[in-house]
Amino acid sequence: MTSASEDTIASRISRILADRIVTGQLDPGTKLRQDHIAEEFGTSHVPVREAFRRLEAQGLAVSEPRRGVRVASFDLKEVREVAQMRAALEVLALRHAAPHLTPAILDQAEEATVAGDNSRDVRSWEEANRRFHTLILTPCGMPRLLAAISDLHAASARFLFASWRSEWEVRTDHDHRAILTFLRQGNIENAAPVLERHVQWIGQKPVRNASGATRDAFAIVG
Amino acid sequence: MTSASEDTIASRISRILADRIVTGQLDPGTKLRQDHIAEEFGTSHVPVREAFRRLEAQGLAVSEPRRGVRVASFDLKEVREVAQMRAALEVLALRHAAPHLTPAILDQAEEATVAGDNSRDVRSWEEANRRFHTLILTPCGMPRLLAAISDLHAASARFLFASWRSEWEVRTDHDHRAILTFLRQGNIENAAPVLERHVQWIGQKPVRNASGATRDAFAIVG
DNA sequence: TTTGGATAAATTATAGATAATTATTATTTT
DNA sequence: AAAATAATAATTATCTATAATTTATCCAAA
Numbered sequence: 001m002t003s004a005s006e007d008t009i010a011s012r013i014s015r016i017l018a019d020r021i022v023t024g025q026l027d028p029g030t031k032l033r034q035d036h037i038a039e040e041f042g043t044s045h046v047p048v049r050e051a052f053r054r055l056e057a058q059g060l061a062v063s064e065p066r067r068g069v070r071v072a073s074f075d076l077k078e079v080r081e082v083a084q085m086r087a088a089l090e091v092l093a094l095r096h097a098a099p100h101l102t103p104a105i106l107d108q109a110e111e112a113t114v115a116g117d118n119s120r121d122v123r124s125w126e127e128a129n130r131r132f133h134t135l136i137l138t139p140c141g142m143p144r145l146l147a148a149i150s151d152l153h154a155a156s157a158r159f160l161f162a163s164w165r166s167e168w169e170v171r172t173d174h175d176h177r178a179i180l181t182f183l184r185q186g187n188i189e190n191a192a193p194v195l196e197r198h199v200q201w202i203g204q205k206p207v208r209n210a211s212g213a214t215r216d217a218f219a220i221v222g
Numbered sequence: 223m224t225s226a227s228e229d230t231i232a233s234r235i236s237r238i239l240a241d242r243i244v245t246g247q248l249d250p251g252t253k254l255r256q257d258h259i260a261e262e263f264g265t266s267h268v269p270v271r272e273a274f275r276r277l278e279a280q281g282l283a284v285s286e287p288r289r290g291v292r293v294a295s296f297d298l299k300e301v302r303e304v305a306q307m308r309a310a311l312e313v314l315a316l317r318h319a320a321p322h323l324t325p326a327i328l329d330q331a332e333e334a335t336v337a338g339d340n341s342r343d344v345r346s347w348e349e350a351n352r353r354f355h356t357l358i359l360t361p362c363g364m365p366r367l368l369a370a371i372s373d374l375h376a377a378s379a380r381f382l383f384a385s386w387r388s389e390w391e392v393r394t395d396h397d398h399r400a401i402l403t404f405l406r407q408g409n410i411e412n413a414a415p416v417l418e419r420h421v422q423w424i425g426q427k428p429v430r431n432a433s434g435a436t437r438d439a440f441a442i443v444g
Numbered sequence: 445t446t447t448g449g450a451t452a453a454a455t456t457a458t459a460g461a462t463a464a465t466t467a468t469t470a471t472t473t474t
Numbered sequence: 475a476a477a478a479t480a481a482t483a484a485t486t487a488t489c490t491a492t493a494a495t496t497t498a499t500c501c502a503a504a
Contacts, residue, residue, distance in 0.1 A: 256483080
């Protein structure tokens with residue numbers, strides 16, 4: 001494990017800001033003011049600016065020279081774009097990971113699925129879901145691919161938190177189980193297309209807001 | 223066109239350093255010393271550090287906290303990884319771009335192919351090749367996808383420049399022509415797999431070095 | 445008199461330069 | 475060979491300049 005002193009203040013700030021953006025604590029369009037953030041973390045603005053560059057690269061922030069940095073906005077079009085990129089890249093990763101998957105790994109992935117089904121809030125569901133995907137894909141041994149997928153996961157999670165902020169319902173993840181069954185059989189040709197569709201799935205579901213009215217919210221689940 | 227004052231010193235530095243890394247002017251493993259670079263550009267090291275963060279995100283540089291930044295190294299394994307990621311993402315982009323491709327765009331792509339065939343050095347070939355891919359993919363209208371592909375192109379180009387530094391032979395790009403023919407017919411189902419194989423193609427070819435001896439070099443062409 | 449718009453001053457924030465600190469690496473000494 | 479010290483370079487803080495935004499003031503037209 002990397003000790004706290006192993007990384008720079010900049011990377012710590014970028015991680016924390018990324019988490020706030022993903023979970024919706026920071027709304028799209030919110031100005032990120034460098035000296036406010038610097039003050040919050042008890043540093044100067046220099047590491048804050050470095051953190052901004054990373055957030056920019058991750059697509060979580062948008063920077064206009066001399067005009068500052070804002071939390072990136074997103075729309076349904078981008079949700080779809082990210083979902084399709086994830087589908088393409090996760091299938092690639094799975095094909096390379098499959099030969100290296102052990103029963104132990106698949107058991108852990110099953111545990112993650114159960115944990116997801118039993119989650120009582122979005123945050124823990126997201127965490128379990130991410131664990132599932134990470135477990136079955138990491139053995140591909142392609143670091144660049146995994147890093148790209150990880151960034152896309154963060155983007156997906158943003159949409160998830162934004163859509164399902166208020167309520168949460170318990171669901172059973174049939175896709176995860178189907179994927180695991182195929183993988184246990186060594187049947188990648190069937191596992192891959194299930195994963196592809198699973199990641200691309202974007203649902204539309206009525207959400208009841210505070211005033212009791214319902215509105216349509218889009219949700220990405222995978 | 224963006225005027226020079228429209229972007230920051232940091233982005234200018236990152237662009238120039240990226241070009242040097244890609245073209246092989248800076249060898250893998252080379253230390254990037256922030257105050258040397260700052261001196262060269264007549265700035266302080268603050269914008270240099272921001273440029274480093276961007277290069278890091280692009281996979282062109284590797285940073286170790288408190289130990290500095292180096293030009294990222296790469297091996298055949300990574301070449302293959304990048305090629306496969308490109309294949310997956312470019313196919314996705316092409317499928318979305320296809321309905322928006324006009325005869326005018328395809329003519330421009332044909333010109334780019336001719337320019338590539340007539341190139342007398344690696345640099346101009348790479349530029350023409352990139353233009354071809356950009357032309358047929360941009361109409362997909364998926365900015366995040368295009369940005370990811372662009373970064374992967376840079377990585378590919380690095381390998382290209384590294385393998386074919388000394389000599390250059392004129393070739394005719396049959397793949398590009400086949401893709402164009404299919405696209406003119408509106409036949410995406412055939413165009414896509416050609417593009418997929420084209421991008422993934424990694425050749426092995428003997429290269430004569432300064433001392434006259436030959437060694438095997440890997441080349442990625444697409 | 446009020447409203448609308450333009451212009452100028454003041455404030456605020458970003459970008460960059462300089463300076464200080466801290467960690468790492470190389471060298472020397474025991 | 476190990477420890478101590480010096481040199482080197484990265485990281486962060488402080489400070490300055492410049493650009494952008496807001497606010498205030500003024501004039502013109504209704």
